Amino acid sequence: YNSKNPERGGAKKANTGKDPATRRTELKELRGRWEIMCNEHLVRGGIDARIDMRSHAERGTGLAPEVKQLPSQWRDEQQRAEVIDFRTARIEQQQTAANLAREIPDAGAEIVSLSAEREQRAKPARQVEAMPAADLVKAWD
Known part of the structure; x- marks a missing residue:
């Protein structure tokens, strides 16, 4: 005070x-x-x-708490516009996160799955590169 x-x-x-x-x-x-x-x-x-x-942490949203907007930040027109822009962007972020969760319920698992698939696809290419030329011709036939 x-x-x-x-x-x-x-x-x-x-x-x-x-x-x-x-x-x-x-x-x-x-x-x-x-x-x-x-x-x-x-x-x-x-x-x-x-x-x-409940807080974002209690709900498990993964969002950070919103920064407190003081009344003094609303007095100036430019500052008021910045606060409104911030809140609009925050709403868009929440809507995008909700849309992603609806379309891909377990996005984290999808990313891990794609990474594993890339590694799996890269393995045969690495094995071929490591083969001697004579073995490579035999493998090709």
Whole structure:
């Protein structure tokens, strides 16, 4: 909390005298209730999107957490455009990852399989190169 320059230090926290562990637990419970309520309303509205309060790590998405965007970054038009561009690129990245997962459910295994296939195809070529010319002619016949 920075009372002299609030734009550099955020707002004063009013934790109501609770210890941080209790406060953290209460916040997670609040987010859980918010997730349930929002998802129920999305279902009622016929919208397929859902809210998930878990982190990317907990969900196993493989995405890095998004950098926190401070209010000061939204004040300037150019900075606002940069934040919007960043978020648009992030959405496109997520959509591409979802499309890849849908088209190739186990992309990692596909890559390993292709690498193994390349190695397998390269083996006979290496064996032929290592043969003496006389043996090569015999093998050709």
